[in-house]
Amino acid sequence: EAQVTQNPRYLITVTGKKLTVTCSQNMNHEYMSWYRQDPGLGLRQIYYSMNVEVTDKGDVPEGYKVSRKEKRNFPLILESPSPNQTSLYFCASSFTLPPRNTEAFFGQGTRLTVV
Amino acid sequence: DAKTTQPPSMDCAEGRAANLPCNHSTISGNEYVYWYRQIHSQGPQYIIHGLKNNETNEMASLIITEDRKSSTLILPHATLRDTAVYYCIVRVPHTGNQFYFGTGTSLTVIP
Secondary structure (H helix, E strand, O other): OOOEEEEOOEEEEOOOOOEEEEEEEOOOOOEEEEEEEEOOOEEEEEEEEEEOOEEEEOOOOOOOEEOOOOOOEOOEEEOOOOHHHOEEEEEEEEOOOOOOOOOOEEOOOEEEEEO | OOOOEOOOEEEEEOOOOEEEEEEOOOOOOOOEEEEEEEOOOOOOEEEEEEOOOOEEOOOOEEEEOOOOOEEEEEEOOOOHHHOEEEEEEEEOOOOOOOOOOOOOEEEEEEO
8 A cells, every 4th residue: 555654653751852753655655755844734745855865945944853764764853942932743755757646645644752 | 835725714514515626826837736635644645636637537537627727526425534735736747847736725524
């Protein structure tokens, strides 16, 4: 089954304790990205990756890091989490090269609380 | 930034067609219209997309006006499980451009 898998689904952590949210896709997609969703602000892109070893900032990258060492994985790293990073996070992936369809597939989300 | 305008909320009776409008008056010639929905904080789910011709799949139909400045997503026989927030997005495919989701339309299907 084609899917994007995020882990963990729920996480409560303390300020300053490094954490990693993993994202894996099994569709051989070139493009992967991370979004955060906050009430009233919709989904905002954090980072994206066009392919292995190619990453770039989205609209709200501050406080986050990513890496793309393998095509299927795109972890989101919070080196020193702060309470303003409490949010619902989504990973997404899609093809970018024609003639493939370019609809994005989203993971089920990670609800992060930083206290 | 989102380049689309959608009504914030709509109701639809169960079993009836739900028609969700979207305005995208500044759409450019190579931008497609995509529709996604999000059910109760789950990951957004792809529904359908199109360039200028009407499209239909097993989930919905997409009607795009001839001038491409607006479109309508049609769920032909709405069920309670279709209650969700629906997002209309314009995007150039095959570029890696992000999906700007905006605030969408909250559809409530009423029994």
